[in-house]
Amino acid sequence: MSIDQSTAAKVAKLARIKVEDDALPALASEFNTILGFIEQLNEVDVDGVEPMVSVEPMRLKRREDVVTDGNQQDKVLANAPDAREGFFAVPKVVE
């Protein structure tokens, strides 16, 4: 599998990372180096093998479906780059 510039641009878009057009050839080339390395996995016979879900055989803990914390709006917003009137503020989302 080889990644061309338009695929690299698509991946950058999906990852929400702005990549300038002139950086795309180098990025595609790096992807191809890494994917070439990863493609060794195709040598392995994985017939009948399940994909790993949990490395130690443990059941995820369950707990009562109850409120365990809350009422800390100030703390939640304390690190926001732009917080106004008790909310996170972002640029306009809908026209």
Next chain:
Amino acid sequence: MSDLNKLGLAEARDALRAGDVTSVELTESCLKAIDEADALNAFVHKTPEIALERAKAADVRINGGDAPSMCGLPIGIKDLFCTKGVPSQAASKILEGFKPEYESTVSQQLADAGAVMLGKLNMDEFAMGSSNETSAYGNAVSPWRRGNDDAQLTPGGSSGGSASAVSADLCLAATGTDTGGSIRQPAAFVGITGIKPTYGRCSRWGIVAFASSLDQAGPMTKNVRDAAIMLETMCGHDPKDSTSAELAVPNFEAMLTGDIRGKKIGIPKEYRMDGMPPEIERLWADGAAMLKDAGAEMVDISLPHTKYALPAYYVIAPAEASSNLARYDGVRYGRRATLAQGDGITEMYEKTRAEGFGHEVQRRVMIGTYVLSAGFYDAYYNRARKVRNLIKKDFEDVFANGIDAILTPATPSAAFGLGEMTEADPVQMYLNDVFTVTVNLAGLPGISVPAGLDSHGLPLGLQLIGRPWDEGDLLNTAYALENAAGFVAKPGKWW
């Protein structure tokens, strides 16, 4: 007592309990050493006020006879751990200015036990790197040098600041985290001990997530006894981490007898790599001979899927990272890019993440995005998870045959120079983790023990891999190896 910062945890604990020294004295000695060591760039946020306040409180506890093992002992905390009110930015620009409103479980447990936090330690950005060269704070520098050559060397990564600080005696010990080798490789590069416990031993709550199915915290210390002491304090069930194990934590220190007679130690043939430096081969053979002399039985074993561990890791870790790092969007914490007139929310995400994430992090997030994208999920991600099961089964088969621990080199070479790998392709850097990454994929405990020096006088480490949840036995085998190796070398002070 002079040079209190040079003590280990056990020595300092015993001196505190005997009343020979106070925590304030220990702490002041470390703070002075830290201030003299800016050239190492190990401590990136110093917290002397917190340190002295905790040291005073610890002295009160010690005088009152209520002193757990870590009480009064000054340590450094990797920047990946969220520490309340103290900058915690995972060495990334995207978390610039972030001061958590909460404390990670592991650092809280250490604080509850009376440990004294000296500050936050440098690391690779989001723990992605093997040389501490991806840090937004700049490189951490190893206190070690090649003979009289003054070229700066890497302390390894990602826990490079922790490694540099412990090796240079800026603190008595430090926390690290290990996703593919990030405790064990830097420990080996600077001649200290580092253990990654079984996945699930230490709570991951409050530790900035890289690859959640692989990340584990662990101690980086001056010797094996210190690792046992600090690990015990860091471990334990935490309801806030659903993957944290509900198992009792043994008294690891009490298990250090040094007696390994009759233990079966496996030597995996697949770890004998083409082009392995003769010094590493020799170190490995010497280590095996030491364990044999101590009464263990050496057994040749096979872990047939070893070769596929790194490629599987470089699918799984980026995939999980791309998901975990989606939260850095410029809305809830950290940095937001300056926007142009008319920019909407998508431009805000894209610009924020482009200027906030460094090159290696961007690359891994995008690789992860690709292997998880429609049409490639089965071919890459699911295949890697299947191979991961085969790698784990390799270890299960070996342990089922009665093997107690596995001996391997910790790294394929001694520390390299900062900047020396700049021109190499990313895969070359990834090869640093070739001996350690299998352990994360299989969720096992692994420990790196300093065992010798190379021809330039740089430390080399050996790795021991143990059965799941059997850190106590693993630490004891490491203790026997440490006793036999008698590694005492320290870097000469140039900084």
